[in-house]
Amino acid sequence: MEGPDVAVKQLSRRILDQILALNSEGIVVTDASDPDFPVVYVNPAYEHLTGYCAEEVLGCGWRLLNDEVRDPALLREIKTAMGRSETCEMTLADIHKDGTSWLSRVSVHPLHNARGDLEYYLCAQIPAPEHSKSGSGLEVGLLQRELRRARQQIASMDRIEPATGVFRYEYFLELTRRDFRMARRDKRTVSVMVLEINDLDVYRQTFGSKAADSCLRMVAAQVTGALRRSGDLCGRVGETTLAAVVHGQAPDEARELASRIAENVRGLGLHNPRAQSGRYITVSIGIAGGSEIEEDPEILIGRAQEELRAGVIEESALA
Numbered sequence: 425m426e427g428p429d430v431a432v433k434q435l436s437r438r439i440l441d442q443i444l445a446l447n448s449e450g451i452v453v454t455d456a457s458d459p460d461f462p463v464v465y466v467n468p469a470y471e472h473l474t475g476y477c478a479e480e481v482l483g484c485g486w487r488l489l490n491d492e493v494r495d496p497a498l499l500r501e502i503k504t505a506m507g508r509s510e511t512c513e514m515t516l517a518d519i520h521k522d523g524t525s526w527l528s529r530v531s532v533h534p535l536h537n538a539r540g541d542l543e544y545y546l547c548a549q550i551p552a553p554e555h556s557k558s559g560s561g562l563e564v565g566l567l568q569r570e571l572r573r574a575r576q577q578i579a580s581m582d583r584i585e586p587a588t589g590v591f592r593y594e595y596f597l598e599l600t601r602r603d604f605r606m607a608r609r610d611k612r613t614v615s616v617m618v619l620e621i622n623d624l625d626v627y628r629q630t631f632g633s634k635a636a637d638s639c640l641r642m643v644a645a646q647v648t649g650a651l652r653r654s655g656d657l658c659g660r661v662g663e664t665t666l667a668a669v670v671h672g673q674a675p676d677e678a679r680e681l682a683s684r685i686a687e688n689v690r691g692l693g694l695h696n697p698r699a700q701s702g703r704y705i706t707v708s709i710g711i712a713g714g715s716e717i718e719e720d721p722e723i724l725i726g727r728a729q730e731e732l733r734a735g736v737i738e739e740s741a742l743a
Contacts, residue, residue: 450474450549452486456534456542460485460654461506464544473528473549475521485654486547488518488530502532509534509542515552527552585660587637588644596659600669600721603655607671608717615678615713616721617668618728619647619685622706623699624664630698639694639705646688650681667725675711682709708732 444451450470454461463481471477481487489499498516505512513531520526529552535544583595591599600616607614621643628636647668648658657669670678686707694705710732712724 448550452481452488452547452549453535454486454545454547456506456545461489461545462486470549473551474518480521483652488547488549502530506532506534506545518549529553588640588660588666590644590648590666591657591659593659593661596657596661596667597721599657600659603657603669603671604717604721611715612717613672613674613713613715614717615670615673615675615711616724616728617670617678617682618661618710618725618732619643619666619668620708620710620732621664621666622701622708623696624705626699627694627696627705630696642692642694643689643705643707646685646692650685650688661725665729667728669721670713673713674715675713678711678713682711685709710734 444465444467447467448469450473451465451467452463452470453465455464462483463486466476466478466481476487489503498514501514502512511531511533513529515527515529518526518528528549531548533546533548534542535546537543583592584590585592590596604614606612621640624636624639627639644658644660644666647666651658651668651670653671655669655671659667661667670681673681686709689707690704692705695703696705697703699705710728710730712727712731717724
């Protein structure tokens with residue numbers, strides 16, 4: 425005897441969103457078609473567990489694959505499984521946004537569309553049980569990685585410009601030379617963007633050095649926040665000047681990014697009442713680059729500065 429017919433309702437997107445939002449596991453969904461696995465969705469539990477809000481991670485590569493702070497062997501295992509479109513599960517160390525460490529139980533699942541093509545990866549994280557059989561070994565490994573991370577932070581202190589939080593010029597050049605060699609070898613396009621903070625000296629005279637340093641940090645944050653690729657760099661090249669290296673974009677393409685940065689800087693609303701360039705802090709930007717990369721990045725930086733001085737890309741023109 426057959427059972428009664430049962431009407432099966434299709435769950436709406438809104439209901440599915442609520443289910444994910446109520447899930448206690450941290451959920452991350454990444455784009456499987458991009459080798460950087462950019463994040464396309466995180467649920468509230470992920471934000472609570474890691475301290476990172478959705479706006480900070482969406483569009484960026486999945487941070488759990490950062491080789492600098494995690495066990496290389498476990499990362500290879502995850503990447504191998506993802507390369508084969510397989511599910512994997514393991515316990516490894518993770519870092520909260522505030523720098524503290526925690527043990528995370530991670531599972532990665534491939535998601536396929538109706539045609540059977542791999543489209544996304546669903547990555548779930550929960551705190552690992554404190555008294556698991558392998559817990560003591562993991563804790564030792566975590567302490568070792570924390571020590572290594574502390575040593576790296578100490579070693580990098582002379583690489584970061586304290587007023588802005590971006591690379592010092594010498595280290596910025598060192599990294600850029602390395603990246604330019606690889607770009608020339610792989611025939612990749614690279615652009616260099618030089619950003620001048622207009623009338624920052626007037627701002628310093630009006631509000632003092634601490635306010636000017638704070639202004640520098642906020643402008644630098646707008647630049648670094650707009651850079652998306654893992655190889656993109658930002659450094660300070662002068663008292664009022666920053667530079668950024670943008671991979672995979674020709675100068676014409678980088679102008680759209682420059683426009684976005686300039687708009688974001690204006691949006692900070694940093695009042696500069698005595699400035700000749702306007703009532704608020706703005707930036708002017710010069711761009712140089714292309715597929716024929718010079719071995720010396722200072723050549724491209726110089727060309728970008730020439731464009732900036734010539735007024736080819738005035739801040740007002742980027743509106």
